[in-house]
Amino acid sequence: MSSNDIKDDQGNTAELSLIALGQKLQAMAQTGLTFTKDRYDIERYTELRDIAAQFMAQQFSADKLHFAEEFIKQQGYATPKVDTRAVVLREGKILMVKEADDKLWSLPGGWADVGDRPSDAVCREVVEETGLVVRVERLLGVWDRNLHGHPPYPWHVYKLIFFCKELGGTLQLSEDSLDIDFFDPQKLPPLSLTRIVPIEIESSLDIIKNNKETWFD
Incomplete structure (x- = not known):
């Protein structure tokens, strides 16, 4: 099963929802910013975090700034x-x-x-x-x-x-x-x-x- 697959209540394999993909984007950016020391990687992960905020705002029909502020608060290795x-x-x-x-x-x-x-x-x-x-x-x-x-x-x-x-x-x-x-x-x-x-x-x-x-x- 690929990293983008999940199983539903019947055990059937299904692609991750758009919300779950947004969660993964945010987690990748948060974890990357936690461990990287390279200034170019910091720029890339910061941009990825911004993309995740924009993506989630579109899914929830909400203000991107709200998600951007919430994502910035999250630090350390991302876990559920x-x-x-x-x-x-x-x-x-x-x-x-x-x-x-x-x-x-x-x-x-x-x-x-x-x-x-x-x-x-x-x-x-x-x-x-x-x-x-x-x-x-x-x-x-x-x-x-x-x-x-x-x-x-x-x-x-x-x-x-x-x-x-x-x-x-x-x-x-x-x-x-x-x-x-x-x-x-x-x-x-x-x-x-x-x-x-x-x-x-x-x-x-x-x-x-x-x-x-x-x-x-």
């Missing part, structure tokens, strides 16, 4: 970002959070911070977003955000989904959440697809119910 999400069950229902920015629902979670263990990151996000104290029971899946129907996004993201056991606390809203509730998995509310998609929830619940192996891309 890490998003952690929690599956918390109560009497067969799944915990969901209504996000303030798009007014749609997601599993509680968010970005892992530098210095966090992944299990600590997801537990912190749950208590911050919902008020519930949880403990990680197991890792359910490692998902490549590019492959499963999420809306386009400038950054390449790995999503870590954990099964978490409720230990205590009480449900309470945060600045980032408009509502919190437990839902029947067969009657989920409208999902914040930039954060979670149905296949990720369905597969996670199937893994828990049938004690299957961890999913990974």
Whole structure:
């Protein structure tokens, strides 16, 4: 399989999307600028970064300056970002959070911070977003955000989904959440697809119910 190939949910090979190609351009420029000492290579990688910003702006119908500024902030060897999400069950229902920015629902979670263990990151996000104290029971899946129907996004993201056991606390809203509730998995509310998609929830619940192996891309 070539470097420009990926596999979809059915395991079929497909060409990288234009967004994924833009992500690769940005990553190549960032990594090149991190390691090169040659002034001509610095000029080339800086130009490549500018091309990546222009390319992404076209894909998102947005201002090139926005992407240029975001790309300049990124330094060091380019790697995917890490998003952690929690599956918390109560009497067969799944915990969901209504996000303030798009007014749609997601599993509680968010970005892992530098210095966090992944299990600590997801537990912190749950208590911050919902008020519930949880403990990680197991890792359910490692998902490549590019492959499963999420809306386009400038950054390449790995999503870590954990099964978490409720230990205590009480449900309470945060600045980032408009509502919190437990839902029947067969009657989920409208999902914040930039954060979670149905296949990720369905597969996670199937893994828990049938004690299957961890999913990974």
